[in-house]
Amino acid sequence: MDLVIQPGMTFYQISNIFNIPLQLIILSNPYKNPNTLRVGEVVNIPGHFLEKYTIQPGDTLWRISQEHQTSLEQIYAINDVDLYQLRIGDTIFIPKRIEEDILTFNELYTFDRFEEDLFKLVTTYPYITLKEIGQSVMNKPIYEVVIGNGDKHVHVNGSFHANESITTSVIMRFLHDYLLSLSANQPIRGVDMKQFFNEITLSLVPMVNPDGVDLLNKGLPENEYYRELVVDINKGRTNFNNWKANIRGVDLNNQYPANWEIEKNRKRQQPSPRDYPGRAPLTEPEAIAMAELVGREDFDRVLALHTQGKVIYWGYEGLEPENAQKIVNEYSRVSGYTPIRYVDSHAGFKDWFIQDYRKPGYTVELGRGTNPLPFSHFNKIYEETLGIFLTN
Template identity: 45%
Template structure:
């Protein structure tokens, strides 16, 4: 919600007037000097939207403040007036409304287009989020990142490395929405004050690493690539099992962590799954993810995958002691099994552990056969919310 600064207004006063933590208002207005607000400048208030209301016969400002549970000055500020003593029937005024519902609909047809709509809505309503494009897919869809928080600990969480694991994006977007609402409402999430997480950690969220692949699974092949993709899919018109990017490269088997060894036992040509590519980090998506890890100095990394209800946390004995503690805490929070080593290499978390000797995790959400049905959403989310909260602590 946008308001215009009046003489003598302060960000602290806005926080009190709308019951929003001051730190969130400051972070939503980074271009403003909190100590020198200018009359008439625009300020963003997180967690609110505006609606237009037509005055009914005999209605007073007291009626409106009582009904909407607002301070009178909130209405005066939004409508830029000092006179509400003579309201006219049919007169339109703006009402500030606190957002009490989810912006994200995680059970929708959650392709790239739906993600873009939800990202825009979250940034509009919670403008203390910092959104940036961190790369492109093969088909030039943007790889987007949300940064949330101000703490020293840097935590990257990503989803949908694999196309047919698109439900991980749904789960993660639901978590982001719940976290943002809890922040504005000074509420807890999984028993932890959300503001404490915000002050302790910076969350770097990449909700969809493989947008081309997700769209292929959910919407079918683009017209101009139709025959080529059917050929890569061994003549099969059903792309629901496709894991790779649009070029048939498995993005989570692209990283130089025992890459030459793994190459010998995986497919040698592009296809729906498991092809490592002809060289490591050859794809635009993996180039972007590698660059992020190298430049942003994360303290922890979580990759969300499906399925198996397992937490993979080791790589070749290179993981630090903290990894075991976190893995056990994640297991307790989610009910999943913590597994140190598996016969699998070349993944993003493997490379992260190898390069930085910091905690990295592959979380295998849910159980069954990929793609997991959206009917599992509620159960998976109940397991994941406390785990993701622990990741930020």
């Protein structure tokens, strides 16, 4: 929502009028100097929208404020007119706090709808940062969302595997609920989200493998080369439910230099819907983008969301730090998922993070069933995972 600065207005005053933390006002207007606001400047008020209202016979500003559940101060702040000279038929604007869902979660994401929802959130809550950290094989952006201003730096990703895209929905739902709670000054499961915001900088990459997700949830690519390629890799089958790989048939979670050679020798030796580690580590643009992101940022821990099994893998070759077990025990308590320290698997994102950075890394297998899990499982999976998000 745009607000035009009137004489004497400050960010502190705006924060009080709209009951929004001052920090969120400042972060939503990164190119404004809070100390030198000029009359006529436009600033963004996060989590609000404007509703037109036409003055009716018998209206008073107090009556309008009561009927619309807003304050006189907010009405004065948003309308740069003489409100005492209003006539029947004049139009004013009523500021409204967004308190209802602005996204819908009733089906699996395609990339286009995912991108549209991201842009909607960034426009409504401009204190979050949206970055393009790389591109897929088919040149779709790989997006990172950053929210928070804390010293603890936590990363969460989803949809490394194409047929596990319900993980994208889980991450997007948490981001959506987090933003709504900040706007409404409401906790989530008793957690003060303003405090959460001030303590944790959260990095989210909800869709690591957009080409693969679209293959499952949208259908064959329009691009003739890749359409023929995936049909060939899939042995002519038109059912892609078993497809985990990127569009070139490389399993992105077998792409990391953590005993990659072991996986290379015992898994598929050519492009496949699943379990082909590639011709070398980090050949695929999606895997490279994630590795470069980790290299740029000083993450304190990472979580990779997958499906299925209701387990949390948390160790790798004895290289995990001492505090990793305490963290996973709390994840287990709030989710009901079973912690598993070691498994005969290598070359995964979590494995590589633990190996190279000696920090806590987790692969969280959401839900239970056969991939791709039906979207009817979504609400239950989200409730199980929510506690893990909030534990950070």
